[in-house]
């Protein structure tokens with residue numbers, strides 16, 4: 001077992017990922033929610049499966065809402081596949097990036113999805129989120145208010161990465177419990193059943209990714225962190241990460257597994 005690596009999560013400058021502060025830092029540096037590390041994937045990618053599932057519900061008269069659309073790259077892939085596609089996000093800088101080069105059937109708005117949405121009742125035939133806010137939790141009315149009865153709700157959530165990564169880099173990563181996969185399946189089953197949607201599908205996908213270089217292990221870990229912290233992590237970890245990476249890498253790169261939950265339901 002390699003000796004413990006430096007743990008950036010214990011550094012005072014660590015920003016907990018996916019918080020408003022973390023998105024604000026990422027958006028101020030890049031304006032985009034885009035993974036910065038180099039890697040290749042085995043097909044099919046979870047996001048491609050998700051895009052195909054969404055596309056199966058699109059027709060020329062369908063109105064679509066993307067909740068937490070980030071910089072809108074994924075949203076724009078549905079341009080001209082529906083009557084109208086709207087992306088909303090709370091982060092102004094992501095939306096500013098999204099608005100650049102917007103096609104005519106896709107529009108973007110800065111909206112806090114935790115508040116009342118600026119749309120009339122029964123506005124959308126399809127509401128989806130890729131890793132953004134889920135508007136159908138028990139006690140939240142807005143999702144059900146803006147989707148038409150019989151409308152389709154889809155969600156894709158990243159549920160963490162392993163495939164050995166967590167054992168290879170102790171300190172930098174912590175192992176999942178043995179019951180991890182069952183736990184996330186149960187969590188998303190619960191989320192779907194408590195959402196007052198008729199269940200169509202729930203799948204946990206294991207997506208295989210290969211990190212290209214040792215630095216990519218650190219770039220992935222420090223996604224959205226401040227440059228000052230990254231410098232410290234590079235100084236503390238790069239040498240050890242290089243040694244471990246070179247020992248375990250494959251011709252395609254260091255294999256990791258990303259878990260994704262994909263949910264589809266129908267509004268009642």
Ligand SMILES: C[S@@+](CC[C@H](N)C(=O)[O-])C[C@H]1O[C@@H](n2cnc3c(N)ncnc32)[C@H](O)[C@@H]1O
Pocket residue numbers: 018023033067068069070071074088089090091094111112113114129130131132133
């Ligand atoms: C993990 S990112 C995913 C971005 C994009 N959907 C993607 O897959 O690349 C989550 C997104 O949800 C947005 N978000 C978080 N809370 C929100 C809220 N209350 N209202 C609207 N958007 C929110 C964040 O700003 C961020 O862009």
